[in-house]
Amino acid sequence: MADAAQDVQGGARTEGLRARGARLALHELTLLPAIALTIIAGAFISNAFLTADNFFNILQQSSELAVLVIAESLILIGGKFDLSLESVVGLAPMFSAWLVVRDTSIGGSGIGLNPGLAIALMFVVGALVGAANGFLVVRLRLNAFIVTLAMLILLRGVTLGITNGKTLFELPNAFLYLGSAKWLGVPVSIWIAGVLYLLFGLFLRYHRIGRALYAIGGNPEAARVAGIRVERVTWGVYIVGGMLAALAGLMLTGRIASVVSSQGQNMIFYVFAAAVIGGISLNGGRGRLLGALTGVLLLGILQNVLTLAQIPAFWIDAAYGAIILIALILARASGGPAQEA
């Protein structure tokens, strides 16, 4: 018997060491070599690449994607899906800007709502969309992929319909602050993304609800048996995701000082690419925000290098897609988790 027990223990111990090794082995940082490689390539390609200005430029341009990736990561870890996040990036600012802009000839509503109130409404819109997704997925038990796909199409259409496809500009300063102001010489949007990564990272790792999210994504039945309110947490994560998407929309609006009806379009593809190459599992229950952040940075730097390399604009997307595929293969080869979904 003692023998037998030792047997189990022996096996467990070696496996445990390996597992722990794997965790410490920079599981979240498998993309660092790829990032380093891209930076080296960038340095060779252009003198303008390795400058502080360009560096902040990359971070600022990545900040909206970064915030969206937090939202998607939360939902993916909980074992669900949200494709409609990018449509909130467009709809929430469009709706608020429409309420604020007086001039009906350029597509405004003529209402002239107080900008502070309008910004608050932006988050309400995000939360409502999240709540609607949550209702359809959690309550009606519809498939998250198809529900949020339909929601994406619907909200894109609404965004277009509000202003008949017009672009809204001449926005009040409150709308532009997050995209233009600096704190301590660093653009505000970078501060926001950084602080959110820290907060949500700690929350996922150290808060009961954060851990409950991993349990739900890993084995919802087990989570339910353990007394976790699976439906409530899932619903909550959709709502938080929607609000984060609204924030990303506000940041983007501030940076480009207008709201285009196609704002945020196609962003969801890059959101998924960043999350997945960063180690967030499409099957739920696995992955960390630190990894997702490296995914965002890799895509951001890559985009910048491709632009500086003066690749013809028509070919940038193709190059981008090919490099994402290579990054996925590298992440898998260096021991990242298999993505089966």
Added chain:
Amino acid sequence: MSASATRNRDQDRFRLAAELTHVSKTFGANHALRDVSVEIPAGQSRALVGRNGAGKSTLVAVLTGLIAPDAGRVRLADAPAPALADRWAWRQRVACVYQRSTVVPTLTVAENLFLNAQPVAAGSWIRWAAMRERAEAVLREWGLEIDVGLDAGRLSVEQRQIVEIARALIQGSRFIILDEPTAELEGREVTRLFDRMQRLRQGGVTFLYISHHLEEIYEVCDSVTVLRDGAVVTSAPLTEMPKDRVVAAMVGGDVRLGARGAGAARPGTESLRVEALSVGPVAGLSFAVAAGECVGLAGLAGSGTEQVADVIAGLRRPAGGGITVGGRALPAGGVAAAQRAGVGYVPRDRRMHGIVPLLSVAENMTLTIADRLGPGGIVLPAERDRHARRMIRDLQLVAASTEQPVGELSGGNQQKAVMGRALAADPRLLLLVHPTQGVDIAAKEALFAIIARAQVAGTGVLVVSDDLDELRICDRVLVIFKGRLAASFAAGWQDRDLVAAIEGVAAHG
């Protein structure tokens, strides 16, 4: 030590770990439980047996607070059971280790132990170090050995059970229900489980033990409750209940034992020949199965028996050696080629490999003969149903219709469907891997009768298993130990001799 003193106090605190009084539950027209009264004294180990559908699962669901009984009273630890919504209170009183895993594979052992009950600082922030220390301390206290830093997804079935038991103990439960815990364990792991149960009982833990393997309950239980059609047939100490009485109580005296195909062997006509086969741990294995003969291939998990089965089924290429089926060499080229050569295969895990749960009974049963159901690859529904209906009748399979999804059938009927599919193509060899795993005793007998009929029809049968009941129907049993043919037994062997050979221990006397 103070820890053990605490445990003894726990034990003294209540007399009955669980008590059901006149409990009834119906689902629609189906009486799942009828006027069930059961008392389980603290510190006892009670076996719960009954055929599939006898009400065991419902009883467990009532005992763990997952469903409310329509009538009757439930008491736990000498106190009325908590309200159904109060999951936390239930978990402190009773826990069930299900066959289906309730660990979260993506989290560590420590996190699984404290799932949703982590040690927290103010504001629900988790104290990781404290959690790991407490997990280790509890495991040590109860003599359970497992690394708390492991990813739960990497655990073996045995380790996963340890985690689930430890989780129950941590939550304060001293009443643990084990639902078919040995179904996926091999011999040595079963022994360790029983030792562990013994130790926990000394610490004051009460067990309710559910198993289809009647031998096991005599090893670890003191008493037995038999359910039939939702009612308690008997509750008695096991000293008063020899195996035949338990079986009689389970099936209501309606069991036809001994439907065997012994003597059907036709020496001279060969069904299967394995020549100097090498695969995995197996090296140079040779044996033959005559038409109509039933041969058992027994060995521990890892001994190589399952790899041999994989090769014959066409799932795996051998490292060396040859196989002939019905006198013709088994062609390379996978499962389809093996099927054409005359191998009817019943895989081990029917849920994983055997059935397509959402497809109908008819489709599942005719998967192997889809090419015969119409011209040019077209499957004619009428033809398919005709075949399926014939098989359903032959196998006495209970299904609402040929269109019912096979996943809705009971385990025994699912296995009949898998067996029927293997037999549909009139195979020369029927290859069965653990063919009656997880089915109740009556279904087991029915499956054995089907095997016997196939034998009489001239089909050779190879049973790969370490279940004694399954091996008992064989004309011969070959024992593989660490990849080598260690012994051969003719029918009529003694259990302990065969087990000793399987485990690689020299038999005495």
